[in-house]
Amino acid sequence: GQSLEQPSEVTAVEGAIVQINCTYQTSGFYGLSWYQQHDGGAPTFLSYNALDGLEETGRFSSFLSRSDSYGYLLLQELQMKDSASYFCALLSGGSYIPTFGRGTSLIVHP
Protein backbone atom coordinates (compact mmCIF):
# COMPACT_ATOMS: atom_id res chain seq x y z
CA GLY A 1 0.00 0.00 0.00
CA GLN A 2 0.89 3.65 0.14
CA SER A 3 1.41 5.94 3.09
CA LEU A 4 2.39 9.57 3.57
CA GLU A 5 3.58 11.52 6.58
CA GLN A 6 3.42 15.27 7.00
CA PRO A 7 3.38 17.47 10.09
CA SER A 8 -0.05 18.20 11.50
CA GLU A 9 0.56 21.89 12.09
CA VAL A 10 3.05 24.59 11.21
CA THR A 11 3.00 28.20 12.36
CA ALA A 12 4.88 31.15 10.89
CA VAL A 13 4.75 34.92 10.72
CA GLU A 14 3.71 37.05 7.80
CA GLY A 15 6.55 37.62 5.34
CA ALA A 16 8.49 34.56 6.44
CA ILE A 17 9.35 31.39 4.55
CA VAL A 18 7.94 28.05 5.61
CA GLN A 19 8.64 24.50 4.45
CA ILE A 20 6.11 21.68 4.76
CA ASN A 21 7.67 18.24 4.49
CA CYS A 22 6.14 15.06 3.18
CA THR A 23 7.65 11.58 3.32
CA TYR A 24 6.06 8.64 1.62
CA GLN A 25 6.17 4.90 1.11
CA THR A 26 4.94 3.27 -2.05
CA SER A 27 5.68 0.96 -4.88
CA GLY A 28 5.12 2.11 -8.44
CA PHE A 29 5.70 5.80 -7.76
CA TYR A 30 4.57 8.28 -10.41
CA GLY A 31 4.61 11.64 -8.71
CA LEU A 32 3.80 13.85 -5.77
CA SER A 33 1.22 16.62 -5.84
CA TRP A 34 0.40 19.42 -3.44
CA TYR A 35 -3.04 20.89 -2.72
CA GLN A 36 -4.27 23.81 -0.64
CA GLN A 37 -7.59 23.77 1.18
CA HIS A 38 -9.10 26.66 3.08
CA ASP A 39 -11.62 25.91 5.83
CA GLY A 40 -14.92 24.84 4.32
CA GLY A 41 -13.56 25.04 0.79
CA ALA A 42 -12.44 22.69 -1.93
CA PRO A 43 -8.83 21.63 -2.36
CA THR A 44 -7.01 23.44 -5.14
CA PHE A 45 -4.02 22.11 -7.03
CA LEU A 46 -0.70 23.82 -6.33
CA SER A 47 2.12 21.80 -7.78
CA TYR A 48 3.32 18.44 -9.08
CA ASN A 49 6.72 16.75 -9.14
CA ALA A 50 7.46 13.61 -11.10
CA LEU A 51 11.22 14.08 -11.29
CA ASP A 52 13.80 15.06 -8.70
CA GLY A 53 14.33 18.74 -8.15
CA LEU A 54 12.51 21.97 -7.58
CA GLU A 55 9.39 23.23 -9.33
CA GLU A 56 8.68 26.91 -8.85
CA THR A 57 5.30 28.57 -9.25
CA GLY A 58 5.35 32.12 -7.98
CA ARG A 59 5.67 32.23 -4.19
CA PHE A 60 5.23 28.46 -3.96
CA SER A 61 7.85 25.87 -4.83
CA SER A 62 7.81 22.10 -4.50
CA PHE A 63 10.76 19.77 -4.24
CA LEU A 64 11.10 16.04 -4.73
CA SER A 65 13.82 13.50 -3.96
CA ARG A 66 12.74 10.08 -5.17
CA SER A 67 15.76 8.35 -3.66
CA ASP A 68 14.78 9.69 -0.22
CA SER A 69 11.01 9.26 -0.77
CA TYR A 70 10.69 12.84 0.34
CA GLY A 71 9.24 16.08 -0.87
CA TYR A 72 8.43 19.49 0.46
CA LEU A 73 6.34 22.53 -0.30
CA LEU A 74 8.06 25.86 0.20
CA LEU A 75 6.00 28.98 0.72
CA GLN A 76 7.76 32.32 0.52
CA GLU A 77 6.69 35.82 1.51
CA LEU A 78 3.89 34.38 3.59
CA GLN A 79 0.58 36.21 3.62
CA MET A 80 -2.33 35.86 6.01
CA LYS A 81 -4.40 34.30 3.22
CA ASP A 82 -1.93 31.42 3.07
CA SER A 83 -3.39 30.11 6.34
CA ALA A 84 -4.95 26.85 5.18
CA SER A 85 -4.41 23.11 5.14
CA TYR A 86 -1.84 21.74 2.73
CA PHE A 87 -1.97 18.16 1.50
CA CYS A 88 0.64 16.15 -0.29
CA ALA A 89 -0.81 13.49 -2.54
CA LEU A 90 0.94 10.46 -3.94
CA LEU A 91 0.27 9.19 -7.42
CA SER A 92 1.05 5.57 -7.99
CA GLY A 93 -0.34 2.52 -9.66
CA GLY A 94 -1.32 2.08 -13.26
CA SER A 95 -4.23 4.50 -13.23
CA TYR A 96 -2.76 7.43 -11.28
CA ILE A 97 -4.91 6.79 -8.23
CA PRO A 98 -4.15 9.52 -5.67
CA THR A 99 -3.50 8.94 -1.99
CA PHE A 100 -3.64 12.02 0.22
CA GLY A 101 -1.61 12.73 3.32
CA ARG A 102 -3.34 13.83 6.53
CA GLY A 103 -2.69 17.46 5.77
CA THR A 104 -0.68 20.20 7.46
CA SER A 105 -2.51 23.12 8.99
CA LEU A 106 -0.51 26.29 8.33
CA ILE A 107 -1.22 29.20 10.63
CA VAL A 108 0.21 32.55 9.59
CA HIS A 109 0.45 35.19 12.32
CA PRO A 110 0.74 38.93 11.71
Add this chain to the structure above:
Amino acid sequence: GAVVSQHPSRVICKSGTSVKIECRSLDFQATTMFWYRQFPKKSLMLMATSNEGSKATYEQGVEKDKFLINHASLTLSTLTVTSAHPEDSSFYICSARTSGRRVYEQYFGPGTRLTVT
Protein backbone atom coordinates in the same frame (compact mmCIF):
# COMPACT_ATOMS: atom_id res chain seq x y z
CA GLY B 1 -11.30 26.93 -16.95
CA ALA B 2 -11.50 23.51 -15.23
CA VAL B 3 -14.50 24.20 -13.04
CA VAL B 4 -16.28 21.44 -11.16
CA SER B 5 -19.65 22.02 -9.55
CA GLN B 6 -21.40 19.98 -6.90
CA HIS B 7 -25.05 19.98 -5.95
CA PRO B 8 -26.41 20.33 -3.38
CA SER B 9 -23.89 22.19 -1.24
CA ARG B 10 -25.73 21.23 1.93
CA VAL B 11 -28.38 18.63 2.62
CA ILE B 12 -30.14 17.45 5.73
CA CYS B 13 -32.04 14.20 5.52
CA LYS B 14 -33.76 11.79 7.87
CA SER B 15 -32.25 8.48 8.79
CA GLY B 16 -33.28 5.75 6.33
CA THR B 17 -33.74 8.01 3.33
CA SER B 18 -31.49 8.27 0.28
CA VAL B 19 -29.59 11.31 -0.94
CA LYS B 20 -28.16 11.97 -4.38
CA ILE B 21 -25.17 14.26 -4.91
CA GLU B 22 -24.26 15.48 -8.38
CA CYS B 23 -20.80 16.34 -9.60
CA ARG B 24 -20.39 18.14 -12.92
CA SER B 25 -17.38 19.26 -14.90
CA LEU B 26 -18.53 22.51 -16.47
CA ASP B 27 -15.95 23.28 -19.11
CA PHE B 28 -14.03 20.08 -19.76
CA GLN B 29 -14.61 16.40 -20.26
CA ALA B 30 -13.80 14.36 -17.20
CA THR B 31 -12.67 10.88 -18.11
CA THR B 32 -12.23 10.04 -14.44
CA MET B 33 -14.03 11.29 -11.38
CA PHE B 34 -13.20 10.61 -7.76
CA TRP B 35 -15.42 10.70 -4.71
CA TYR B 36 -13.95 11.57 -1.33
CA ARG B 37 -15.20 11.81 2.19
CA GLN B 38 -13.64 14.25 4.60
CA PHE B 39 -14.11 14.45 8.37
CA PRO B 40 -13.42 17.71 10.22
CA LYS B 41 -9.71 18.55 10.33
CA LYS B 42 -8.95 15.28 8.59
CA SER B 43 -7.61 14.15 5.28
CA LEU B 44 -9.49 13.26 2.13
CA MET B 45 -10.50 9.63 2.16
CA LEU B 46 -10.93 8.24 -1.33
CA MET B 47 -14.19 6.32 -1.57
CA ALA B 48 -14.27 5.35 -5.22
CA THR B 49 -12.96 6.07 -8.68
CA SER B 50 -15.33 6.19 -11.61
CA ASN B 51 -14.59 6.19 -15.30
CA GLU B 52 -17.22 7.28 -17.78
CA GLY B 53 -19.34 4.40 -18.95
CA SER B 54 -17.93 1.78 -16.62
CA LYS B 55 -18.54 0.60 -13.08
CA ALA B 56 -16.92 2.47 -10.25
CA THR B 57 -13.96 1.00 -8.42
CA TYR B 58 -14.49 1.19 -4.69
CA GLU B 59 -11.78 1.45 -2.07
CA GLN B 60 -11.48 -1.22 0.56
CA GLY B 61 -14.07 -0.84 3.29
CA VAL B 62 -16.49 1.28 1.23
CA GLU B 63 -19.85 -0.42 0.73
CA LYS B 64 -20.74 -0.25 -2.93
CA ASP B 65 -24.40 -1.05 -2.27
CA LYS B 66 -24.62 1.85 0.15
CA PHE B 67 -22.71 4.42 -1.88
CA LEU B 68 -23.98 4.09 -5.44
CA ILE B 69 -21.88 5.85 -8.04
CA ASN B 70 -22.90 6.49 -11.60
CA HIS B 71 -20.72 8.17 -14.22
CA ALA B 72 -23.10 8.28 -17.13
CA SER B 73 -21.41 10.98 -19.17
CA LEU B 74 -18.09 12.77 -19.49
CA THR B 75 -19.43 15.69 -17.48
CA LEU B 76 -21.59 14.12 -14.80
CA SER B 77 -21.11 11.70 -11.95
CA THR B 78 -23.56 11.06 -9.13
CA LEU B 79 -23.14 9.62 -5.66
CA THR B 80 -26.25 8.25 -3.97
CA VAL B 81 -26.08 7.54 -0.27
CA THR B 82 -28.75 4.90 0.27
CA SER B 83 -30.54 4.33 3.57
CA ALA B 84 -28.50 7.06 5.19
CA HIS B 85 -27.65 6.89 8.88
CA PRO B 86 -26.20 9.54 11.22
CA GLU B 87 -22.72 8.01 10.86
CA ASP B 88 -22.88 8.88 7.15
CA SER B 89 -22.91 12.57 8.05
CA SER B 90 -19.79 14.04 6.52
CA PHE B 91 -18.34 16.35 3.89
CA TYR B 92 -18.37 14.66 0.48
CA ILE B 93 -16.14 16.06 -2.24
CA CYS B 94 -15.83 15.02 -5.85
CA SER B 95 -12.96 15.69 -8.17
CA ALA B 96 -12.45 15.28 -11.87
CA ARG B 97 -9.54 14.95 -14.19
CA THR B 98 -8.97 14.61 -17.90
CA SER B 99 -6.81 12.21 -19.81
CA GLY B 100 -3.70 13.59 -21.42
CA ARG B 101 -0.70 15.55 -20.26
CA ARG B 102 -2.07 16.87 -16.99
CA VAL B 103 -3.54 13.60 -15.79
CA TYR B 104 -1.94 14.24 -12.41
CA GLU B 105 -4.08 17.34 -11.78
CA GLN B 106 -7.45 17.00 -10.14
CA TYR B 107 -10.13 19.67 -10.09
CA PHE B 108 -12.28 19.56 -6.99
CA GLY B 109 -15.89 20.46 -6.53
CA PRO B 110 -16.90 22.70 -3.61
CA GLY B 111 -18.18 19.76 -1.58
CA THR B 112 -21.50 18.70 -0.11
CA ARG B 113 -22.17 18.82 3.62
CA LEU B 114 -24.49 15.90 4.45
CA THR B 115 -26.24 15.78 7.82
CA VAL B 116 -28.37 12.77 8.65
CA THR B 117 -30.75 13.24 11.55
